[in-house]
Amino acid sequence: MSGRNLRLALFVVLAVTQLAVAAGAIIRSELALRSGEVFRFKLQPVDPVDAFRGRYVNLRFELDRAPVADRLPNLHNQKIYVPLAVDRDGFAVFDSAVLERPAAGHYLGMRCGIEYTDDNGGRVVSLALPFQHYYMTEELAREVDRSLWRRGRRPAWVTVRVRNGTGVIEDLYVDGRPVREWLETGGPEQPPAVTAIPEQ
Amino acid sequence: MSNRSIRWLLNELPGLVSDGVVDDATADRLRSRYPAPSSLTGSRLAIIVCAVFGALLIGSGVILLLAHNWEHLGRPARTVIAVLPLLASQVLAGWVLVRRGDSTAWREGSATLLALALAAAIALVDQTYHTGGDLESFLWRWSLLLAPLPWLLNSSSVAILFLAALTWWAGAAKADRLEVIWLWPLALAVVPHVVSVMRSDRRGLRAANLQWASAVFLCVAAGLGLEWRVPGLWILVYTGLFALMIAVGTATRRDEEGVWRRPLEAVGVAGSVVLWLILSFDEPWKHIGWHHIHNDERFHQAASFFDVALAVGLPLAALAAVTLILDRRRHTLAMVWTVSVPVAAIVWPLVAASENTDLRWIAALAFNLILFVVGIASITSGIRSQNLGTVNLGMMVIAALTVVRFFDAEIGFVAKGLAFIVIGIGFLAANVVMSRRLKRAEGGAP
Structure with missing residues (x-):
């Protein structure tokens, strides 16, 4: 050749x-x-004026750690699998992180952060979920600027479709409504929802 | 002879003939020996530059259009838009490889376009599915898929893009406290391309640009790639790296080439001066060496060993280069510029091994002396060879050293004042001696 x-x-x-x-x-x-199976991941409350300024929303999840079984070695920086469950309010929670792909149930694959001990003395690892950004069009993001005067943090979550360890964000909800609908119907100008219960 | 020198010679010839310095026959022989450099080289260069910048701008424009996030198009349409420019630029690059392989403009242009289309495809898929995570993850995937392109398409602009992406990735990953041990193995991907360009056209613009990119990359990557487990190893790594650049750059250059054609030397010299100025303080010498090793679990074992390998290997390579490839008579000044390697090799272990912290003053003093000696050596060598650039370089080194020491708060005013006066008297004495010598020489001249 x-x-x-x-x-x-x-x-x-x-x-x-x-x-x-x-x-x-x-x-x-x-x-x-x-x-994939739908899971709701609760976010830390979002201040639209800060969150929707850029090209994407930086997602800050309330769920940022998982317990680890005592028999496992230190998992720092390893590829791990975290089984998913649902709490009483309908939001996703993590079961104990494992090293092998679970044979049944739904789970997410991700890289493990640092390990530490929680208040009860149990082993816990910090996790960065494999979906961190929610991308928006520039026009939609600009809608928020009109309501600059009304600051305030609002309840928010994302729906994620999970299949074979891969999670893909389906939609972002603010004040209990899909973000596009919320932006287009003047959501930022309304007062924040006190409670937002996801419709099951 | 460089093109500029040839043009100068050809312009001088008619005057030389009319003044009777050379006869017509000699002038003709000179003209046939040094034919006028064609302006073709210039136009060819312009074509390449246009191709590269055209591709860069079109590629960037595509990225900006895609970044707009055409949400209403729906996922299937957006995935097609993501992959289509990539596919098109791949086909173009393949066609260039088969049909226009000899044209630098085609190769550089199509390769640049492909590199940017690849970035756009990765970014748009991430954007469509809200996946991909951070900037650092994007840069890593882009660098990996870009790595073989410089050699495959023989493209220097993609090699430079690749090195920039790789450096950016290492910086972003280091900021997130992630492992960057793959930086060096992946960077090796440009070596085949660099070797082939250096072989085919060592004096050309592509070779110069590649050397600039490599030199700057090495400077930044040497810091980013380190695991920093043993404090102070960076001193040895950087001393060795800059000395090696100076030695290799000096051995391979031609004297008539300007600074832009001597990137290794330029980066090595500039880096050395900055490094030595930093090391002329005692602060960087505090808490270095094995006694202060970090035993945190965050550290990567293999990467820590690689640090040690660099800290030993680079100074050794620099010493080998100085002794093997530099000519003792022609390159005396360059050899003086690499004196920091043996000094660091003696001083570093002394400071690291001793619990006695006063020794770090000796290290700082040694680097003050290096700056002083190298500055004076450059000035005298420049005067001797009538090279104003070298004289200015030496003066800049001395000036920088003076400024740094003048504002150094650690030394008392009296000591500083006395030292400045003594050195000032030294310069004046040198001035008097040289003036007398000059007068004697002029008086003795017929």
């Missing part, structure tokens, strides 16, 4: 890899969105 043909062959391999990485992400996400 001449030098140029070798280069061309390797270039084709690289091009296919580049396409495969993009396509892989698309297919994984589409599968999760189409056939």
Whole structure:
């Protein structure tokens, strides 16, 4: 094989890899969105004036840690799986983190943060969920500027479709309503909802 | 001979002939020996620059359009929009590889476009599905998928983009306290391209640009890539790195080339001066060495060993380069500029091994002396070779040292004042001696 043909062959391999990485992400996400189980992840209350200024909303989850079984080694920086359950209010909670992919039930795969001991003396690891941003169009984000005068933190959560360890955000809810609807109907100008109970 | 020198010579020839310095036959022989440099080189360069910037702007424009987030298009349409520019630029690059492989403009342009289309595809997929996480994760995936392109498409602009993306990733990851041990192995991906450009056109613009990018990358990456487990290893790493750059740059340069064509030397010299000024304080020498090793679990074992390998390997490589490839008579000044390597090799272990903290003053003093000696050596060497740039460099080193010491709060005013006066008298004495010598030389001249 001449030098140029070798280069061309390797270039084709690289091009296919580049396409495969993009396509892989698309297919994984589409599968999760189409056939994944829905979970609600509660966010820390959002101040729209700060949150909707940029191109995306930085999601700060209330759920940012998981317990660890005592028999496991230190999990720092390892790939772990965290089984998901639902609490009384209908929001997702984490069961004990494990190293192997669970055989049954729903779970998320992610990289483990640092480990520490909670107030009850149990082992806990900090987690950064694999979805951290919610992207918006520039126009929608600008809607919020009109209501600059009404600051205040509002209850918020995201719905996430989970399939085979992959979680993909479906929608962002503020004051109990999907964020687009909330923005388009002057949500930021209304007073914050006192309680927002997700419709089951 | 450089193009500029040839043009100068050709312009001088008619005058030299009319003044009778050379005859017509000699002038003709000189003209045939040094033909006028064609302006073709310039136009070719302009074509390449246009291709690269055209691709850069179009690619960036596509990224901006995609960043707008056309939500109403729906997911299927947006995924197609994400992948289509990538596919198109891949096809273009493949076509260039087969049909226009010899054209630098085509190669650089299509490769740049492909690199940016790849970034756009990754970013738009992340945006569509709200996945992908941080900037650092994006930069990592982009760098990985970009790595083979510089060699495959023989493109220096993509090599520079790749090094920039990799450095940015390492910075972002380090800020998030993540592991960056893959920085060096991945950076090796540009080596085949750099070697092939250096082989085919060592004096060309692409080689110079690549050397600039590599030199700057090495400076930043040496700091970012370190695990910082043993405090103070950076002193040895950077001393060795800058000395190695100076030695290699000096050995491979041609004297008539300007600073822009000597990136290794320029970065090595500038980096050395800044480093030595920092090391001329005692603060960086506090709490260094094995006694102060961090035993936190955050540290990566292999990366810590790599730190030690760099701290030993780079100074050794610099010493080897100085002894093997530098010419003792022609490159005396460059050898003086690498004197910090043996000094650091002696002083660092002394300070690290001793519990006696006073030793760090010796280290700081040693680097003050290095700055002083190198400054004076540059000035004298510049005067001797009539090279104003070298004289100015030496004066800048001395001036920087003076300013830093003048405002150094750790030394008492009396000691500082006396030292300044003594050194000032030294300069005046040197002035008197040199003036006398000059007068004697002029008086002795016929």
